[in-house]
Amino acid sequence: MGLKEKVFKKSLWLFHLSAGSCNNCDIEILDCLTPRFDVERFGMKLVGSVRHADVILVTGIVTKKTKKRVLEIYKQAPKPVLVVAFGSCSCTGGIFAEGYNFEGPLDKVIPVDAYIPGCPPKPEAILAGIVKLLNK
Amino acid sequence: MVKELFYFLVFPGLLFSAVIGGFLSWFDRKITARVQFRQGPPLLQPLYDFLKLLLVKETILPKRGSQLTFLLAPVFALFGATMAAVFILLPAFGIATGFAGDIIVVIYLLNIPSVSYILGALAAGNPLANVGASREMKLILSYEAPFLLVLLMVVIKAGMVISFSEIVAYQQANGAFIGSVSGVIGFIVLMMCIQAKLALVPFDMPEGEGEISDGITIEYSGTPYSLIFLAKYIMLFVLPALVVSLLMSGLPLQGWHILWSVLKILLIVLLITLVRNTNPRVKIRQAMRFFWVWMNLLALIAVILAIFGL
Numbered sequence: 243m244g245l246k247e248k249v250f251k252k253s254l255w256l257f258h259l260s261a262g263s264c265n266n267c268d269i270e271i272l273d274c275l276t277p278r279f280d281v282e283r284f285g286m287k288l289v290g291s292v293r294h295a296d297v298i299l300v301t302g303i304v305t306k307k308t309k310k311r312v313l314e315i316y317k318q319a320p321k322p323v324l325v326v327a328f329g330s331c332s333c334t335g336g337i338f339a340e341g342y343n344f345e346g347p348l349d350k351v352i353p354v355d356a357y358i359p360g361c362p363p364k365p366e367a368i369l370a371g372i373v374k375l376l377n378k
Numbered sequence: 379m380v381k382e383l384f385y386f387l388v389f390p391g392l393l394f395s396a397v398i399g400g401f402l403s404w405f406d407r408k409i410t411a412r413v414q415f416r417q418g419p420p421l422l423q424p425l426y427d428f429l430k431l432l433l434v435k436e437t438i439l440p441k442r443g444s445q446l447t448f449l450l451a452p453v454f455a456l457f458g459a460t461m462a463a464v465f466i467l468l469p470a471f472g473i474a475t476g477f478a479g480d481i482i483v484v485i486y487l488l489n490i491p492s493v494s495y496i497l498g499a500l501a502a503g504n505p506l507a508n509v510g511a512s513r514e515m516k517l518i519l520s521y522e523a524p525f526l527l528v529l530l531m532v533v534i535k536a537g538m539v540i541s542f543s544e545i546v547a548y549q550q551a552n553g554a555f556i557g558s559v560s561g562v563i564g565f566i567v568l569m570m571c572i573q574a575k576l577a578l579v580p581f582d583m584p585e586g587e588g589e590i591s592d593g594i595t596i597e598y599s600g601t602p603y604s605l606i607f608l609a610k611y612i613m614l615f616v617l618p619a620l621v622v623s624l625l626m627s628g629l630p631l632q633g634w635h636i637l638w639s640v641l642k643i644l645l646i647v648l649l650i651t652l653v654r655n656t657n658p659r660v661k662i663r664q665a666m667r668f669f670w671v672w673m674n675l676l677a678l679i680a681v682i683l684a685i686f687g688l
């Protein structure tokens with residue numbers, strides 16, 4: 243593992259993008275920062291600006307309205323950037339798969355590096371997903 | 379010439395203060411984590427963050443905005459922080475350099491990083507960055523007056539000398555200034571000013587990440603952002619060192635004194651961290667009122683007490 247890859251994996255900054263979620267996944271992301279799960283151990287932190295992001299966590303289905311914005315945000319992030327489909331909604335469409343404004347799962351819109359299913363995913367599942375991302 | 383370059387680049391300039399500053403930033407994050415009953419990041423985390431931004435990430439330039447200013451602002455910030463480190467740390471360590479009046483130079487140098495952030499933010503052409511820049515400007519206007527008053531108090535107590543080495547030497551001969559009433563008041567005011575200079579909670583409204591998404595640094599990515607990080611690490615070491623040399627008789631490096639010097643710096647950083655963990659972010663109006671009314675009042679009292687020799 244080269245130096246570049248090592249420092250990248252040791253300091254992943256998370257940017258949280260809610261495409262069209264029911265807000266449950268978003269709360270579950272904040273759970274990971276609490277004392278019990280504490281992802282700062284792995285050097286991760288939530289950042290406010292997409293220019294600082296290394297990982298984009300996309301929650302919720304991509305709707306007709308947000309598709310343009312999701313693409314925009316993805317283009318604004320400095321590369322290399324990892325994309326995580328967070329929750330059943332962005333993985334497959336979940337309970338909104340039949341919705342009139344559903345624009346297909348996230349990987350039809352932008353390339354996805356990891357999927358964390360669940361509605362919403364448990365913090366344990368999120369940590370498992372993060373570990374898989376780190377070992378990729 | 380070689381000696382000056384060594385001072386600037388290695389000790390106590392760029393390399394030394396960046397390493398210590400990085401360590402202090404880890405210390406700050408670790409204490410924060412422990413306050414919240416968390417585990418906290420590993421020791422090398424500041425190094426990882428810096429190297430990642432420097433080596434791995436892409437640099438994006440703003441399309442609408444002045445790209446040259448945008449790129450140069452972090453360089454100026456780093457330069458100002460390093461120069462301040464050289465001018466403050468050499469006298470604090472008791473290495474005989476400096477000249478009469480270097481305090482006045484340091485006042486200007488300490489402002490260069492903040493002013494460069496403002497320039498960079500305004501050059502980014504992003505509305506949120508502009509909001510952050512205007513807040514930072516107001517913050518500078520508010521904390522600068524009490525800061526100068528505290529410096530005046532220190533100068534009066536040291537018998538009207540305006541050179542760092544003489545102030546440090548005076549304290550080493552006659553006891554630290556913090557042992558007097560005016561010294562304690564000055565210490566409180568100075569700590570608040572430093573909190574604002576470092577833009578930490580409760581005075582972190584220039585970068586409030588919840589409301590204006592990192593404000594002044596919103597458009598920065600890659601190498602320029604890593605330079606801003608480096609400047610911030612250095613400031614996190616330099617400003618506590620300033621407090622220690624103004625009020626707590628410097629950082630002597632002989633024998634057992636090293637231990638005391640380390641403890642002094644850690645104590646100041648610990649205080650900063652605890653203040654930042656136990657307070658909410660205030661509004662810019664509240665911060666201005668806090669500095670203009672209360673801190674100025676306290677600082678004036680300290681100056682008057684110092685004139686009467688208390």
Ligand code: SF4
Binds near residue numbers: 262264332337
């Ligand atoms: S996956 Fe479930 S919890 Fe998450 S946004 Fe979709 S419906 Fe809400």
